[in-house]
Amino acid sequence: MQLIVSIDKVFHMAKILLLASLLLYITVAEGVAPVPAAEWNAVDNSIKAMEPKLTKAFDDVILAAPEANKTEVKKATVNHMITIGLRLAKAQEKGDVKEAMSILRSYEEVAKQISAAPSSAKFVVMERTFNFANAPDFTKCPTVDKLYCETVSKIRTVPEQILSATPPAKELEVKKAIEEKVIAASTAINKAYANVDDKEIAAVLAAYNKAADAVTAAAPAEKLKVMEEAFTAAAATSTSFNPPPRPPTAAATKAEVEWSAAANKSISAMQVKVDKALRDAVLAAPPAKIPDAEKAALGQMIKIALLLANAKGTMGEGTRDEKQAISIAEAYEKAADLVIAAPPAEKLKVMEEAFKEAETPKHA
Numbered sequence: 001m002q003l004i005v006s007i008d009k010v011f012h013m014a015k016i017l018l019l020a021s022l023l024l025y026i027t028v029a030e031g032v033a034p035v036p037a038a039e040w041n042a043v044d045n046s047i048k049a050m051e052p053k054l055t056k057a058f059d060d061v062i063l064a065a066p067e068a069n070k071t072e073v074k075k076a077t078v079n080h081m082i083t084i085g086l087r088l089a090k091a092q093e094k095g096d097v098k099e100a101m102s103i104l105r106s107y108e109e110v111a112k113q114i115s116a117a118p119s120s121a122k123f124v125v126m127e128r129t130f131n132f133a134n135a136p137d138f139t140k141c142p143t144v145d146k147l148y149c150e151t152v153s154k155i156r157t158v159p160e161q162i163l164s165a166t167p168p169a170k171e172l173e174v175k176k177a178i179e180e181k182v183i184a185a186s187t188a189i190n191k192a193y194a195n196v197d198d199k200e201i202a203a204v205l206a207a208y209n210k211a212a213d214a215v216t217a218a219a220p221a222e223k224l225k226v227m228e229e230a231f232t233a234a235a236a237t238s239t240s241f242n243p244p245p246r247p248p249t250a251a252a253t254k255a256e257v258e259w260s261a262a263a264n265k266s267i268s269a270m271q272v273k274v275d276k277a278l279r280d281a282v283l284a285a286p287p288a289k290i291p292d293a294e295k296a297a298l299g300q301m302i303k304i305a306l307l308l309a310n311a312k313g314t315m316g317e318g319t320r321d322e323k324q325a326i327s328i329a330e331a332y333e334k335a336a337d338l339v340i341a342a343p344p345a346e347k348l349k350v351m352e353e354a355f356k357e358a359e360t361p362k363h364a
Helices: 007-025 037-064 067-094 097-116 119-134 146-163 168-195 198-217 220-239 261-284 287-311 322-341 344-358
Strands: none
Touching (some): 067 097, 287 344
């Protein structure tokens, strides 16, 4: 007898499992040291704060989806629920209260961003923000996950390496090829972290680390060819794990478009400074304020990514606006400079003020 379960039943089962996994964390697993009462209470409070917000955010995403896409959207929310449950179970297995708290703060911020998004963009925002929340916090690099930090940093240098050796007449064609491979790399890395599979994470990061090194070592005229071959080989590592990476869906995003060299340069320069500014602000925060600083930094990273996605025309009904993208990049680069220049005791305050200033009405 074949068992057929509707996506609606799976969705509701997943919601129950999510809550169960949240509650499981505050139990003491066999072989794990008991959690001190104060930390137990903090975890319990975070669970109570996050769970209804995230559940409502998922419900809002599904409600906002066109009828033809609801099944697809529900499947996506189920996958995210499973990821959260697996990450919390892993933290619980290690008895790592600090990691659990960080996970809960991240997903509470995700829920906040989804709730604030217009109906037409909720699914896109959910997918993009979960990519940030599932992977290690880049603001904590290089201490959070050495191989992740190293690999992502190397991948970020690949476009500029290749474009700097590309004749102007071929720039558009080459950018399309680069974007395809970089998006595939990001998808594979995000998928590995979403699966919460240590072997997959290690294999995928090692493969793309090696691929990026190959591009760097290649002669300028050979970099594009080497990238296409090396990144294709790295992608094969990801597809050797099941399930394979999920391609962007019609409901998730519109077709990606290319930025000009000027916009790419502006955005890249901004990203380097923003990464440093946010990392500096978190590291300089007093111990009691580190959780809030981490949450604020993650929120800023997500917000910038969404603003740029909106300018790129990949959210809801947005249209491409390259001038707006450059304006966003310049505003946040200026804000990052202020944070970097601020004394340690003032960095967190300056970050909050400067980044808020960077988010002007024309960027909304």
